[in-house]
Amino acid sequence: MGFAAEFFDFASSRFGAYPWPTYTIVQGGDGGMEYGTATLITGNRNLKSLVNVIFHEAAHSWYQHLFGINETVDEWFDEGFTSYVEELAMHHIFERKGAIPTNPIMEPYRGYYRLALSGKEEPMSLLADYYNTNYAYSNAAYNKGAVMAEQLGYIIGKENLEKTFLKFYELWKFKHPTPNDFKRVAEDVSGINLKWYFNLFINTTRKIDYAIDTIAGKEIIIRNKSDFAMPLDILVEYKDGSKELFYIPLREMRGEKPAENYDIYAGVKRTVLEDWFWTKPTYSFTASKEVAKVWIDPTLRLADIESSDNHKIVK
Ligand SMILES: [Zn+2]
Incomplete structure (x- = not known):
């Protein structure tokens, strides 16, 4: 099976069924950039890098298009959760023969640690256009946003996290949920109050140590x-x-x-x-x-x- 087809099977099983009949990957000289049911990508890169960018843009089918997420308001929910889907899919498809690691998204964690120690971190609740540096924006949105998801699994349990993603899809697909709606689903699934985690990790630059x-x-x-x-x-x-x-x-x-x-x-x-x-x-x-x-x-x-x-x- 081709990489793209395998991606949609994996993402559908973990994050809810891809609901449209087609998805088109266009080598159109720009991007990667996400559009509804399509992506524009550039060429001239190695296979893994090409597959990686396709997985990222295709993952926006969930964390943007299915849930109508505004990437200028909730950038970590859009780019971060998309990066999370992408990283899990990359791991699933390229490293499935090895032992299952306990944390399959170490790369975003490392990016977040560098940000946290850089002195440049700003709260990821900022509107996307208001960060002082692109460095702080991109590491907050893409890396800290992905960490937000995996670390939620640490708090509520791995199986509860998987249930949360599927239940969120059932309740909110084709609607316009906010991050608070995601939090409520995670709370319902796990029976755990998550107000403190969402507040501190999103609205502040406090660090865990x-x-x-x-x-x-x-x-x-x-x-x-x-x-x-x-x-x-x-x-x-x-x-x-x-x-x-x-x-x-x-x-x-x-x-x-x-x-x-x-x-x-x-x-x-x-x-x-x-x-x-x-x-x-x-x-x-x-x-x-x-x-x-x-x-x-x-x-x-x-x-x-x-x-x-x-x-x-x-x-
Ligand atoms: Zn993206």
Whole structure:
């Protein structure tokens, strides 16, 4: 099957059925640029790059055309969610033979981290034409917007994220939903309050930064070095080689995500801890046995801008 046909099969299965009878890819010397049921692309690029731009423009069939998203108002919802569809499709089609990674969109995460540390970041709730630099616009809209989606899966759970995209399609196709409508669907599907996440990640440039503070025997202290609170998955390896996954929900979620079926968690006992009250800078808990290693979010979906202090080995 050709790449384009495969893209539409994949995107339809994950984001809702492509509803029009045709899609036309025109090598027309401009772009890539998205139009309803068509794209204009340029030539003279390698196969993967050509496929990538086609996937991106075709993904706008969902995150622009089906939902009538205004890219000058909600640029992250338009370009970011489109980039998310594109990245998942690229991954699905080009790397399906390898092991399924826990985070298939590391490239947008890296782009977002560079932006977050550049000093040039502006809130992605800005109207698209009002950023001070194109650098800040493009990294917010394309990269941070894609991170917004994948990280939502970290908060509500991978399966709930997939359900959210399909339910959003059922409820809102051919209408003009806002980002708040997407949030409500995610809340309905997961039973988790998401007001804080959408507010902080979209309307502010606050950054997430957790660290493992102290490990002493069975005691573990985690520190929030930032002003952005998140729920935490913490994988602990014991001195006897066994593992345990601890989950700390954020109190403001008013709920918990269910267990997720990543390979790295296979056969690992999951323990849900008490909620972290988001204003507290530290959180301590007692593990079951002598601790050898601690790792905050081994799936790498938490957009923590300083990850070097997210894992620690007891010497
Ligand atoms: Zn685009």
